[in-house]
Amino acid sequence: MLLGIHHVAIIFSNYQLSKVFYTEILGLQIIRETYRAGRDSCKLDVALPDGSQLEIFSFPSARVSWPEFCGLRHLAFQHNRAPFKFPS
Numbered sequence: 001m002l003l004g005i006h007h008v009a010i011i012f013s014n015y016q017l018s019k020v021f022y023t024e025i026l027g028l029q030i031i032r033e034t035y036r037a038g039r040d041s042c043k044l045d046v047a048l049p050d051g052s053q054l055e056i057f058s059f060p061s062a063r064v065s066w067p068e069f070c071g072l073r074h075l076a077f078q079h080n081r082a083p084f085k086f087p088s
Contacts, residue, residue: 007045007053015042015058022046022056 012018022028028046031053035042044056 004050005052007055009055009057011057011059013058015044015056018056018058019044022054028054 022044023030023046028048031045031047033042033044039059041057041059043058046054046056048054
C-alpha cells in the first residue's frame with residue numbers, strides 16, 4: 001500500500017539561489033548538505049512539514065538533455081511492502 005511520498009529530487013543550475021529559496025523563503029529545514037567533488041556539484045536535502053523530503057541537486061553546467069537535466073530528477077514513493085517485487 002502506498003503510504004506517501006518519501007522524496008522528490010530536483011536538479012538546478014544555481015545552487016545558492018535554490019538553497020536560499022527553499023530554506024530562507026519557504027523555511028524548510030536542512031537535513032544535510034553535501035559537496036560531491038567527483039561531479040563538482042552540491043546536494044541539499046531539506047525536510048517538508050509532512051516528513052517527506054526534497055533532494056536538491058545542482059550542477060554548474062546543468063544539462064538540458066537526457067539522462068539528467070534541470071527539473072524533476074525522480075520521485076520516490078513510500079510504501080509498506082518490503083522488498084517490493086513486481087508480480088510475474
